Amino acid sequence: MNEIPALEMHEVQRAYGSLPALRGVSLTVPQGTVFGLLGPNGAGKTTTIRLLTGQLRPHAGQVRVLGLDPVASSRELSRKIGVMLEEPGHYERLPVRSNLRFFARLHGVGAERVEELLALVGLCGKAGEPVGRLSRGMRQRLALARALVGSPRVLFLDEPTAGLDPHAARGVRRLIEEFCGGQGTVFLTTHFMEEAEELCHQVGILDQGRLVALGNPQDLCRETLPEQIETVRGGRRLLRPPGLEDLFVHLTGRSLE
Numbered sequence: 001m002n003e004i005p006a007l008e009m010h011e012v013q014r015a016y017g018s019l020p021a022l023r024g025v026s027l028t029v030p031q032g033t034v035f036g037l038l039g040p041n042g043a044g045k046t047t048t049i050r051l052l053t054g055q056l057r058p059h060a061g062q063v064r065v066l067g068l069d070p071v072a073s074s075r076e077l078s079r080k081i082g083v084m085l086e087e088p089g090h091y092e093r094l095p096v097r098s099n100l101r102f103f104a105r106l107h108g109v110g111a112e113r114v115e116e117l118l119a120l121v122g123l124c125g126k127a128g129e130p131v132g133r134l135s136r137g138m139r140q141r142l143a144l145a146r147a148l149v150g151s152p153r154v155l156f157l158d159e160p161t162a163g164l165d166p167h168a169a170r171g172v173r174r175l176i177e178e179f180c181g182g183q184g185t186v187f188l189t190t191h192f193m194e195e196a197e198e199l200c201h202q203v204g205i206l207d208q209g210r211l212v213a214l215g216n217p218q219d220l221c222r223e224t225l226p227e228q229i230e231t232v233r234g235g236r237r238l239l240r241p242p243g244l245e246d247l248f249v250h251l252t253g254r255s256l257e
């Protein structure tokens, strides 16, 4: 395959004042794949998304999205990417449907697409409610619908399933898989190791602004960890296959929590 990668970061550094948040991050995400960025609070995950979506400039290194510089080509890219932030701002007093219609108009998209998205994220029953009255999980799903409104080629999702009930979280995972099956690329952050193992073709584990692991989750575990991990439950020794959480502990000596 010689198509351009969806995302590329080369030796990217970024600080806030004197605090280095990213200390030389390099990664490549092929089109049509799901990349998961993992790491403890403050590791630099949201900073990475802000750099990839052109909200921040790198202090060193290169960032490319579909071959373009996300700051210099922000207008062109705004039609090709969808972004769901950690704390999405909505128009609180406007109903759900009007919120979505507002963003649909910005993208030159008709009302039909709005109804399609409301159904997709399971908000048809709340379409007439002011956003201020939605639960946290519903606001999250509205943010996802907003990210999808322009039919983007690359979707950035900052902790898309945080605060969702298990049913809604599963719905979002299915949505991500379908989006990817249609040749879309997804870059997400998550604290849920099992979610990353299930969804992601590639994961990166960030620790204090550095990638300590990068690759396919199953391969990473197989290459680095023993075949079985001993655990003690109820006084009995049990062996289980290792996962990404074990990998993080192995690499950093700390737990992800």
Ligand SMILES: Nc1ncnc2c1ncn2[C@@H]1O[C@H](COP(=O)(O)OP(=O)(O)OP(=O)(O)O)[C@@H](O)[C@H]1O
Residues within 6 Å of the ligand: 016, 019, 020, 021, 039, 040, 041, 042, 043, 044, 045, 046, 047, 048
């Ligand atoms: N606007 C800002 N001004 C100053 N420091 C910031 C700013 N945003 C982030 N930081 C700092 O940069 C580091 C990385 O933050 P970032 O938000 O990227 O972490 P994160 O991995 O997304 O964490 P979390 O899991 O809590 O969302 C942290 O030390 C944070 O305090």
Ligand SMILES: [Mg+2]
Residues within 6 Å of the ligand: 045, 046, 047, 086, 158
């Ligand atoms: Mg964050």
